[in-house]
Amino acid sequence: MPDRQRADARRNYARILAVAEEEVAAHGTDASLEQIARTAGVGSATVRRHFPTRWALLEAVSHERVEALCARARELAGRDDSRSALLEWLDDVVAYSVTARGLAATLAYDGAGVGSVHENSCTAALEEAAGPLLRRAARDGAVTPQVTVAELIALIVGIALATEHHPDPAAHADRLFRLAVAGLSPQG
Known part of the structure; x- marks a missing residue:
């Protein structure tokens, strides 16, 4: 994640990643991206902007x-x-x-x-x-x-x-x- 991102984008990234870690731990690789977005308090488009593919999210x-x-x-x-x-x-x-x-x-x-x-x-x-x-x-x-x-x-x-x-x-x-x-x- 580039350091030049806005502060809110960095916060969203960190929040999405934290929620994704919990969801993947609980549900494995089939964790719902929509559930991750809801729990993180962001839209699905925000999740996709930071992690364009499920693979990118899993790697992160x-x-x-x-x-x-x-x-x-x-x-x-x-x-x-x-x-x-x-x-x-x-x-x-x-x-x-x-x-x-x-x-x-x-x-x-x-x-x-x-x-x-x-x-x-x-x-x-x-x-x-x-x-x-x-x-x-x-x-x-x-x-x-x-x-x-x-x-x-x-x-x-x-x-x-x-x-x-x-x-x-x-x-x-x-x-x-x-x-x-x-x-x-x-x-x-």
């Missing part, structure tokens, strides 16, 4: 969480045990994806190519932040070198979406992730 809602995951990846990059550092970060991504309804959908591959207008900025940020973790783990022989961050995120998205309606989605997602992790180790 996820931005803070994604930034926290990126910071966590940078923090873990200095750990001695590269596999442990990578798995700890991936655990964090699983936990965020399961507890923050809508985050998994914003990380899902949408078919847009690199450099596309529709490129997924959330996934791109996570890939950039986690790249050093994965490269180091691969260099240390702790993870197969062919694995990419994009593939790991796709795996987590699948797990989060598959467990979304489970009675205990966090525990079930963790179990499925643990099963998948066994396949990350190089054959030796």
Whole structure:
């Protein structure tokens, strides 16, 4: 959001975003844009002016969480045990994806190519932040070198979406992730 916006436009943006975070947490990615507008006390056109697409709104809602995951990846990059550092970060991504309804959908591959207008900025940020973790783990022989961050995120998205309606989605997602992790180790 440009700093040159009028004060009321900045307030509307902040109010819409706060309401959207609550609505997405409660209703997932299908949260009603009209309900968000009503609760924020603005018109639907105001919501669309700030967030021209549902995707833009979901990315904005996820931005803070994604930034926290990126910071966590940078923090873990200095750990001695590269596999442990990578798995700890991936655990964090699983936990965020399961507890923050809508985050998994914003990380899902949408078919847009690199450099596309529709490129997924959330996934791109996570890939950039986690790249050093994965490269180091691969260099240390702790993870197969062919694995990419994009593939790991796709795996987590699948797990989060598959467990979304489970009675205990966090525990079930963790179990499925643990099963998948066994396949990350190089054959030796």
